[in-house]
Amino acid sequence: MQSSETANSHLLAVEGLTQDFATVDGRVRVLENVSMQIEKGEIVGIVGESGSGKTTLGLAIIGLLDSPPADIISGSIVFEGRDMLMLSASELSHFRGPVIGMVFQESLAALNPVYRTEAQLRESIEVLRRAQKLDLTEGAERKMMVDILKDLRLDKPEVVLKKYPHELSGGMRQRISIAMAIVEKPRLLILDEVTTGLDVYIQNRILTILKDLNQRTGTTMILITHDLTVASQICDKLFVMYAGRLMEEGKTQEVVNAPIHPYTQKLMAAIPQGFIDAPPLPAPTGEAPDIRSLPTGCKFHPRCPFVMEKCKENEPPLLEASDGRHVSCWLVEKK
Amino acid sequence: MNNIVEADNLTVTFRARGGGSFLFERGSNMINAVDDVSLRVREGETFGLAGETGSGKSTIARVLVGLYRPRSGSVKLQGKEIDFRKKADVTYLRRNVGIVFQDPVGSLNPRLKVREILNEALVAQKAFGRNEFENRIETIIDHVGLRKSSIEAYPRELSGGEKQRVSLARALVVPKKLLVLDEPTSSLDVSIQAQVLNTLRKLKSDLALSCLFITHDINVIKYMSNSLGILYYGKLVEMGPTFKVVTNPRHPYTMKLMANVPRLKRVEAQQELLTEQGPSPTGCIYSKVCPQVFEKCVNAPPLFSLGSDRFAACYLYEGNAQMSDG
Numbered sequence: 270m271q272s273s274e275t276a277n278s279h280l281l282a283v284e285g286l287t288q289d290f291a292t293v294d295g296r297v298r299v300l301e302n303v304s305m306q307i308e309k310g311e312i313v314g315i316v317g318e319s320g321s322g323k324t325t326l327g328l329a330i331i332g333l334l335d336s337p338p339a340d341i342i343s344g345s346i347v348f349e350g351r352d353m354l355m356l357s358a359s360e361l362s363h364f365r366g367p368v369i370g371m372v373f374q375e376s377l378a379a380l381n382p383v384y385r386t387e388a389q390l391r392e393s394i395e396v397l398r399r400a401q402k403l404d405l406t407e408g409a410e411r412k413m414m415v416d417i418l419k420d421l422r423l424d425k426p427e428v429v430l431k432k433y434p435h436e437l438s439g440g441m442r443q444r445i446s447i448a449m450a451i452v453e454k455p456r457l458l459i460l461d462e463v464t465t466g467l468d469v470y471i472q473n474r475i476l477t478i479l480k481d482l483n484q485r486t487g488t489t490m491i492l493i494t495h496d497l498t499v500a501s502q503i504c505d506k507l508f509v510m511y512a513g514r515l516m517e518e519g520k521t522q523e524v525v526n527a528p529i530h531p532y533t534q535k536l537m538a539a540i541p542q543g544f545i546d547a548p549p550l551p552a553p554t555g556e557a558p559d560i561r562s563l564p565t566g567c568k569f570h571p572r573c574p575f576v577m578e579k580c581k582e583n584e585p586p587l588l589e590a591s592d593g594r595h596v597s598c599w600l601v602e603k604k
Numbered sequence: 605m606n607n608i609v610e611a612d613n614l615t616v617t618f619r620a621r622g623g624g625s626f627l628f629e630r631g632s633n634m635i636n637a638v639d640d641v642s643l644r645v646r647e648g649e650t651f652g653l654a655g656e657t658g659s660g661k662s663t664i665a666r667v668l669v670g671l672y673r674p675r676s677g678s679v680k681l682q683g684k685e686i687d688f689r690k691k692a693d694v695t696y697l698r699r700n701v702g703i704v705f706q707d708p709v710g711s712l713n714p715r716l717k718v719r720e721i722l723n724e725a726l727v728a729q730k731a732f733g734r735n736e737f738e739n740r741i742e743t744i745i746d747h748v749g750l751r752k753s754s755i756e757a758y759p760r761e762l763s764g765g766e767k768q769r770v771s772l773a774r775a776l777v778v779p780k781k782l783l784v785l786d787e788p789t790s791s792l793d794v795s796i797q798a799q800v801l802n803t804l805r806k807l808k809s810d811l812a813l814s815c816l817f818i819t820h821d822i823n824v825i826k827y828m829s830n831s832l833g834i835l836y837y838g839k840l841v842e843m844g845p846t847f848k849v850v851t852n853p854r855h856p857y858t859m860k861l862m863a864n865v866p867r868l869k870r871v872e873a874q875q876e877l878l879t880e881q882g883p884s885p886t887g888c889i890y891s892k893v894c895p896q897v898f899e900k901c902v903n904a905p906p907l908f909s910l911g912s913d914r915f916a917a918c919y920l921y922e923g924n925a926q927m928s929d930g
Contacts (some may be wrong), residue, residue: 312922319764320794330759439655466791468657468820473864495793498823525868539798540868541827544847549805550827552798556763 279347280489281307281330281457282368285343291337292321297561299325300513303344304587307457307506314500314521316536317510318557323493326510327459330491331369332361348457356583366393367400370455374462378441380434386445387430400453409468415481417448422476423468440471444478451482461493476503482498497536501525512558512568515587519594529596532569575600606682606815608782608813609645609647609668614638614677616663637663639838639889640677644831644908645782650808650815652829652846653674654861659835661818664787668816670694682781699729702775706787708767712759718745718770722777729778740774740777747810748773749803765796769803776811784816789824801828822865826850831913834858836890837883840907844914854916856894895922 275389278473288300300322307313328334330346340380347354356364365371373379380389398572399407405413412593418426421444436457443463460479464472483490494500499522500507507524509517509532517530528534535553542550542592553572558564564571570580579599587595588602616638636661645651647891653661663788667679668674673688680686681700688691704818705711722741726732730741745755748769759767768788775783789797801824807813817828825832825846832846834855842855853859884892891901902920908922 318795353756440657469822469866470820470861470864473866497794500867501868502866536795538867539795541798541801541821541823543849544826544832547827549802550798552802553795554799556765556796565756 279306280309280311280349281305282345282347283326283330284345284347286326286346287342288325288334288344289340289342291340292561294561296340298513298563299560300329302444303510303513303515305508305515305518307489307491308488309456310483310487311371311457311490311505312480312503313506313508314504315491315508315510316495316497316500317390317516318495318536320512320557320560321510322560323495324515326369326512327461327491327493330457331371331459332356333365333366333371363400366396366450366455367453368455368459370450370453371459372443372446372450372461372463374524376435376439376446379446380442382434385430386418386434387414388431388435389445390417390430390452393452397453415450417452418444420451420482421448421498422474440467440474443471443475446478449473451488454486455488457489457491459491459493462495463492464499465494465496472499473502479503486509497525498540499558509536510562512563513594515597516569517594517596517598518587519590523594529590529594529601530569530598531573531575531600535572535574553599567597582586606647607644608647608681608682609643609680609816610683611664611668612642612663612666612678612680614641614649614679615675616660616667616672617675622624636761636838638667638674641833641835641838641840642677643833643840643843644814645814646830647814648812650817650828652832653673653816653818653835654832655818655835656820658837660838661835662786662900663821663838664835665703665784665816665818668782668784669695669701670697670760678813698906699731699778700781702778702780702782703784703786703900704768704788706773706790708764708771708791711771712767716758718750718754718757718762718773721759721770721774725774725777731778744773744777747776747807749799755906763796764792765800768792768800770803772807774811776807780813782814782816784818786818787820788817789872790819790821792900797862822862824849838883839889839917841890841918842914842916844910844912848912848914854910854914854921855890855918856896856920857890858916888917890918894920 283305286300286303291298292297315321315326341354372535390570394410414430415426418429423429423441464475473582482488491531492500492504504521507521508515511532517533522532528537539550539552557573558568566582567580567584570576577599585595585597585599589597590601615635615636618637619634638795643651655661659766663672667674667897678685681697686697719741725739745752754762754766767894769830780909789800792800808815817825819825829846832849833843834841836857842849842858849864853862883889887902889899890904905917906918907917909915910921
């Protein structure tokens with residue numbers, strides 16, 4: 270696979286990750302040869318439509334996929350030089366939380382409905398206390414909670430601590446979920462669609478708070494989202510996924526200013542531009558393919574406006590388009 | 605141009621938690637979800653309503669389909685004044701105004717096939733004879749861009765975008781004077797949202813629809829609407845032709861809102877955030893956080909005309925009716 274020195278130099282290196290799910294209809298390939306490197310202090314975005322494998326990748330990194338049904342066929346996930354796939358369940362449980370944290374999309378489902386905010390946060394602090402063998406007084410614990418809520422710009426933290434999830438708005442709940450993850454001071458934070466379903470102003474607030482947090486504490490983040498606009502606002506690098514594969518990767522600025530893969534171009538074209546007299550949006554036609562019956566060749570070819578004969582038969586590998594940019598498209602090879 | 609809807613001085617009130625014992629009791633525990641809002645939807649046009657969560661957008665939508673009763677104010681549908689206490693009037697409203705809700709899963713009965721969902725609407729609204737049902741269903745399915753085979757499908761067999769098209773078909777299977785779209789694409793992936801927006805624009809011209817389009821997404825609303833109203837905690841703070849409101853906002857809140865529209869670019873960490881402080885309890889609703897607040901703002905401003913069909917509820921524009929627009 271990869272020599273350990275190169276893998277070591279990254280905070281996280283996923284190499285050639287291929288994974289199946291065993292389902293009643295047989296085996297389904299959910300990730301195919303996915304590689305990505307993430308450096309310390311970066312915010313990277315994983316972008317794609319529903320069903321592209323974004324969340325599965327996030328869950329694989331944090332080791333939350335049960336096996337069975339999940340079955341890793343090949344590849345490695347190396348975090349700080351350790352192969353996560355080699356860890357036992359109990360070793361892995363020490364990683365989750367204080368080392369790698371994750372925040373999920375459904376804040377209502379992620380929070381315990383019968384716990385007040387303070388009880389939810391205390392659970393996380395307890396994990397941290399045990400992991401780092403801290404000696405925390407009740408007062409110090411309290412201060413940690415208030416500080417973290419202040420960091421997330423929640424007004425009146427003392428009041429919020431006394432509230433149950435149903436008494437909080439969606440944006441507040443999502444910030445409590447984030448607080449539960451970051452209070453454990455993870456070195457890598459995986460954020461799965463944390464702004465989806467919130468209105469754009471709350472989205473903006475949360476993104477700004479995350480960016481601030483990243484700059485102050487150097488926490489590395491993976492932002493999983495279907496919305497390229499969201500990802501482009503705070504991510505340093507973007508990985509575009511489709512049907513369990515990487516389609517394009519590169520620095521955010523470069524990908525957004527000049528997307529190379531036709532799929533990335535289509536995703537960008539889907540963002541409404543202009544006023545009522547503007548032409549129809551040149552969005553991708555059809556929907557993301559069913560991973561149980563993927564097309565041959567390039568998985569995007571049935572929706573691709575530039576499809577060639579070759580695309581129908583052979584799947585393109587990740588080709589180097591320019592310095593540091595990789596695209597899985599035969600058009601790149603032609604150039 | 606004719607107005608399809610004329611809503612004047614609409615106020616919708618809810619009882620706050622721990623408040624008085626009757627829903628419509630006067631008192632300090634009442635919250636005006638919609639406060640003295642007037643708007644017009646012109647024939648063949650789309651009026652957009654934008655604002656943050658909790659600004660009263662959906663409440664207005666629900667009044668226009670007769671789901672909520674306004675506490676005061678009037679609603680006219682094609683010139684006919686609606687008396688919300690009269691069942692016949694509310695029925696008239698519901699037969700002539702279609703609505704699509706945000707959540708396509710929650711708004712479709714999981715135990716009915718698409719055909720049955722559309723049949724229900726046809727039966728309830730008594731606009732067609734039974735022998736015409738089949739024809740209507742096939743026509744509308746085609747209009748909203750669904751495959752014919754989906755007529756026999758259950759909602760769970762359809763994708764999110766397809767479900768939202770079924771909602772749209774249900775709203776339009778009996779032709780309507782007004783279509784209310786309450787965040788119709790907010791739960792969809794960006795690529796599917798684009799397809800649905802394209803369909804909506806095509807429908808609008810094919811069927812000469814008049815629409816009220818509600819969303820928090822300025823990128824969507826500017827692409828979809830002719831005129832635009834901006835709501836802030838139940839108050840209409842600015843209204844006018846969409847292009848002008850978006851490119852040259854006048855109310856300090858609208859200015860802030862437009863500056864916060866997400867674009868494909870990096871945000872700086874220390875950028876100014878929209879505040880979450882809530883409305884000012886007295887005077888201008890925005891005065892608590894407005895950067896341009898002055899003495900006058902202790903009173904609630906009415907909507908001042910800015911000319912060219914533009915209005916802003918802000919004392920900065922008092923007596924500026926003749927002010928040039930541009």
